[in-house]
Amino acid sequence: MNIVFSLLAILVVIAAAVLGAGVAKLYFLFGVIIPYASIAVFLVGIVSRVVKWAKSPVPFHIPTVAGQQKSLPWIRNSRLESPHTTLGVIGRMALEILFFRSLFRNTKMELRNGPKLVYGSNKYLWLGAIVFHWSMLIIVLRHLRLFMEPVPSFVFAIQGIDGFFQVGLPGLYITDILILAALSYLVLRRLVDARLRYISLSADYFPLFLLLSIAVTGILMRYFFRIDLVNVKELAIGLFTFHPVVPQVTGVLFYIHLFLVCTLLVYFPFSKLLHMPGIFLSPTRNLANNSRMKRHVNPWDHPVRVHTYGEYEDEFREKMKAAGLPLDKE
């Protein structure tokens, strides 16, 4: 049901683009107004969400560490798995954000007769995730060539590497293949693996389908139904420089692609895609393991009821006296 619901939602999005841009030819709406509105929702949404997170304080110092602490000088501490310095934390976060360190640790449990539990290394999820995210990043950066004139040289560099194999014409980008493969894997594992199927919600299928649709429409435009890039670039630069022009692009595929991207932007701040900014603020990862070295202050700290030594001695004085224990008050 979750899957059907998500697929239907995608179809509705595509139908809206077909009807709006393809049939009704509302090019200015779909090419200018909606993209601007989406970016606004995206930015305001993300910023307000991060501000909301940041407003909640971190009352306690609760890193989850995965390695040896810094203690005695002769014990080698794990600088990245259990960092005790800011630099170490930056390193740990960088490993997490750029290379998905924790996912890389993933194992697979199996219960055999005996009972005998075995744990095998399981890097498929890590591989699928890292291939998708890096491909996505490279593809987004490649798109900068549409928004900027002159095109920055690093974009050409990325393009050059990505198109290294120079297969076919127009040149095939490796990331186009990789992102399709990775996304397909990420969808399939949710369908095939019983555990994943059990835990998956519409909110898990929908963004995957959305990203797949964006990738597919993009690939169709590049390799199969070529559109006039000059017009696209004119539109993109107009948007980018806040001098929007009435779009001259006519291909409905382009508007579907763009509308799907806008949907992604709008969906982002209200969904699990918030894991992107969220990881930076996760208190179990971004705090140093220096809890006993440096006092952490809880801004909402409040007094609690305590049982003082005086009250304790009052209650047990006679017994303490009989047992020969020292007393504060005789």
Added chain:
Amino acid sequence: MSGPKLKPEELAGKISHEIPRKRPTEPSVEFKHGTYNYSGTPKSAEYLQLPNPRKWQPTDPDWQLPENWKQIILEGLRDRLQRFRSLQIFMDVCVRCGACADKCHFFIGSGDPKNMPVMRAELLRSVYRNDFTFAGKILGKFAGARELTVDVIKEWFYYFYQCTQCRRCSVFCPYGIDTAEITILVRELLSLIGVNIDWIVTPVANSFRTGNHLGIQPHGFKDSIDFAVDELESITGIRVEAPINKKGAEILFITPSADYFGSPHYYTLLGYLALFHEIGLDYTWSTYASEGGNFGSFISHDLMKSLNAKMYAEARRLGVKWILGGECGHMWRVVHQYMDTMNGPADFLEEPVSPVTGTRFENARSTKMVHICEFTSDLIKNGKITLDKSRNDHRRVTFHDSCNPARAFGLIEEPRYIIRNSCNHFFEMPENTIKAQTFCCGSGAGLGTDENLEMRLRGGLPRANAVKFVKEKHAVNFLGCICAIDKATLPPLMEYWVGGVDVGGVHELVGNALVMKGEKERTTDLRGDPLETNGTAAE
């Protein structure tokens, strides 16, 4: 201990990781004997001034919740979202990638899909979506939102008391989502409407009143310590001093109360006493702060703070320089990650320096409390004590990393260094089951009750299985650990799943091996078992 009716192979045969095709949208829970804990008694709840004290049991159809229970929970949740960034982020960022699913010992041992950490969190997250998010409000069930009902409360009670706050899932989560944090906060919410378990509220009430979970009064405390001193004398021929409530001592020593009242903890206590005598430590025990553990931490931040306050208060009253802490798991989570924040600053104490070696414990310079394993490994490194490893030759040792020392502060090498210097036969369990990836004993966070035994044995299966592996491979017969709950709950776990493996503290091994000046020739270990005579011990 009342054993479960099922034999180990029968219980193992019942564990299935087959997952139902459909995720149930309605909350449902069945309270089967052996898998849940009895409710908190009104007497303890009243003593602690907790809301809604009453007689009730989870199997009752009517839990006698307050009229406005729903409002209390939702307002409590709103309040905590605003006070804990952790909660707010953990509610928002989970992508349900499933990496945590098979990392939980309760899922491994029960096969219950709601014991996958992601699902445990979803039990709360679904309510969060329903009442606190835009998508949940407009899309409802399609967005995975659920209305808060009494059945949801029952489900929370069952599953959040089926989490031992071990944080293993948090190590594997790409965002570090920490189920322990969610569990503590949900238990806090449940506590607001009087839904508690007795194995937490009664020890907390005891600890509040008498200074320790077991409710031992000061004279009883002195009796146990005196008894231990006698016992140690009969083994070693040396009468050690064990000062109690001594003002002006250099160091205050605090350890879990089970150490002086439980077995096999007791042998670790003998180890401490022997060690402190041998190095001539100027220290004191305290009856007021006679508990290292903190069951308050299993139920609410306020109760954690309330019980923990005694440590600094007593250190100040006695005028010690710093505090030394014994072997305990969650105690050390509280000491390492909460104490300074909750009850500090400890500006009336001094930066800890070992009086024997002069080593400055810089890692404890603010909190001013040192872990006994840090302290002892420093003694060994500096050659301040003599250890005759052969006295542990009858022990073939493996080491269970307790969850909290491993994942809250990375106390990995210190205990191993001590073990390697105290015995000749040490074998590690498989990598995926130790250090940061260690498996829980299955009974932590207040779940170690007799009535919950089946679930404990299920949850303890991964740990037991790893011990069994080294038992079969290396004939291991001793499971070392540094946690009082481990010492209480691993023995029945070993007996059930493994057999022939004793459980004991690292400082029991130290106590066995410690060569004391003027001691008589030892014929038994601290347990009174004869030392091996055919090995190097006879030389």
